Amino acid sequence: MSGAMIFIKEDLKISDVQVEILAGILNICALVGSLAAGRTSDYIGRRYTIVLASIIFLIGAVLMGYAPNYAILMTGRCTAGVGVGFALMIAPVYSAEISSPSTRGFLTSLPELCISFGILLAFGILKMPESPRWLVLEGRLKEAKKILLLISNSEEEAESRFLDIKIAAGIDPDCVEEVVKPPNIHHGQGVWKDLFIRPTPAVRRILIAAIGIHFFEHATGIEAVVLYSPRIFHKAGVTSKNKLLLATVGVGLTKTTFILIATVFLDKVGRRRLLLTSTAGLVVSLSGLGFALTMVELNPGERLVWALCLSIIFTYLYVAFFSIGLGPITWVYSSEIFPLRLRAQGASIGVAVNRLMNAIVSMSFISIYKAITIGGAFFMFAGVSLVAWWFFFFLLPETKGKSLEEIEILFTKNPRHENQGLEIQPTTSNSV
Numbered sequence: 001m002s003g004a005m006i007f008i009k010e011d012l013k014i015s016d017v018q019v020e021i022l023a024g025i026l027n028i029c030a031l032v033g034s035l036a037a038g039r040t041s042d043y044i045g046r047r048y049t050i051v052l053a054s055i056i057f058l059i060g061a062v063l064m065g066y067a068p069n070y071a072i073l074m075t076g077r078c079t080a081g082v083g084v085g086f087a088l089m090i091a092p093v094y095s096a097e098i099s100s101p102s103t104r105g106f107l108t109s110l111p112e113l114c115i116s117f118g119i120l121l122a123f124g125i126l127k128m129p130e131s132p133r134w135l136v137l138e139g140r141l142k143e144a145k146k147i148l149l150l151i152s153n154s155e156e157e158a159e160s161r162f163l164d165i166k167i168a169a170g171i172d173p174d175c176v177e178e179v180v181k182p183p184n185i186h187h188g189q190g191v192w193k194d195l196f197i198r199p200t201p202a203v204r205r206i207l208i209a210a211i212g213i214h215f216f217e218h219a220t221g222i223e224a225v226v227l228y229s230p231r232i233f234h235k236a237g238v239t240s241k242n243k244l245l246l247a248t249v250g251v252g253l254t255k256t257t258f259i260l261i262a263t264v265f266l267d268k269v270g271r272r273r274l275l276l277t278s279t280a281g282l283v284v285s286l287s288g289l290g291f292a293l294t295m296v297e298l299n300p301g302e303r304l305v306w307a308l309c310l311s312i313i314f315t316y317l318y319v320a321f322f323s324i325g326l327g328p329i330t331w332v333y334s335s336e337i338f339p340l341r342l343r344a345q346g347a348s349i350g351v352a353v354n355r356l357m358n359a360i361v362s363m364s365f366i367s368i369y370k371a372i373t374i375g376g377a378f379f380m381f382a383g384v385s386l387v388a389w390w391f392f393f394f395l396l397p398e399t400k401g402k403s404l405e406e407i408e409i410l411f412t413k414n415p416r417h418e419n420q421g422l423e424i425q426p427t428t429s430n431s432v
Contacts, residue, residue, distance in 0.1 A: 033085020056083035142178035164405035216388035218357035221381035236311035258323035270400035278325020285318035286382035294375030
């Protein structure tokens with residue numbers, strides 16, 4: 001918090017007294033939390049008290065990160081303080097209770113060591129540069145250029161990016177001032193109108209692409225496979241709990257491995273090629289999984305080893321194909337295609353659709369497979385994946401190697417007729 005105070009005081013224009021209260025209130029609330037944690041841990045157990053402390057921390061962190069004013073920041077700080085109280089009480093107790101006498105001192109001191117290590121790591125954010133695009137929108141051109149020189153491969157690249165960003169923000173490309181009046185296109189005025197009511201053709205296609213890729217990420221069944229993989233394997237014939245757990249761990253390992261592979265190839269192979277390959281793989285693997293599970297259901301009471309093996313293989317294949325393409329690319333693609341002015345709120349719409357679809361699939365999968373059989377459910381997801389492939393093929397252009405300022409042109413059918421710069425804005429009194 002000490003590092004954050006530097007920016008909080010400046011951004012929120014608060015007094016020193018308010019800074020002191022903000023810093024100290026955490027310990028007062030931690031006192032309340034620690035008092036409550038004792039009885040709570042006796043009631044629900046040590047482990048679930050640690051889970052509860054983590055949830056409280058999360059809520060406090062979200063409130064503080066979101067805080068547009070001092071009151072909400074204080075609310076988040078107080079909430080985090082209760083979490084601190086819970087953690088400070090339960091972590092040493094838990095460590096002491098599970099440790100042997102010969103290692104208790106070392107293990108019980110680990111929470112304090114980790115607190116110190118965490119605080120040290122948190123200061124790393126001071127080395128993180130601000131987004132140069134946001135700085136340009138704020139009119140802080142000198143700072144933006146300085147950061148571009150740090151994060152670009154060459155001075156020429158930095159100059160080129162700086163020029164593109166200025167044009168996109170509506171600033172004269174020949175401007176050499178260090179600080180200018182912030183362009184009128186900032187701070188979100190009219191963004192929702194420009195997205196939904198009077199979007200340009202390019203913005204409309206971008207919005208459709210962003211919503212579509214987030215929709216299909218979960219409509220193709222990833223939550224059903226990841227959340228309910230034990231149920232899938234059980235249906236296929238795996239009855240031992242240990243084997244179910246082992247097979248489920250395999251899903252997680254497959255997902256992690258192929259996401260790491262995807263990060264290597266995203267900028268080499270390109271988003272579009274990986275996305276289309278990934279989605280085609282989903283169609284095949286979901287169809288295979290649907291077939292294998294249908295065969296199992298058509299032969300009740302009979303152990304079909306080949307169908308069991310196919311179910312496991314196609315489940316892992318599905319997770320691999322998803323993780324190497326659609327999974328990571330959804331977040332990369334949707335965050336890079338929106339014009340500068342619309343990016344934050346446009347991306348938030350995609351995330352909202354993503355979370356909604358996540359909830360719908362995870363909350364309805366059991367009802368769906370009970371209605372149309374579990375094999376039928378995966379045939380349904382295969383059909384959705386086929387539609388997704390068609391959607392991606394016709395509506396999502398390749399963005400590899402393009403600057404953020406160039407990407408909107410990819411969604412303009414006839415960019416040669418556009419003369420409003422690299423980021424085409426609606427013609428309004430606030431546009432440049």
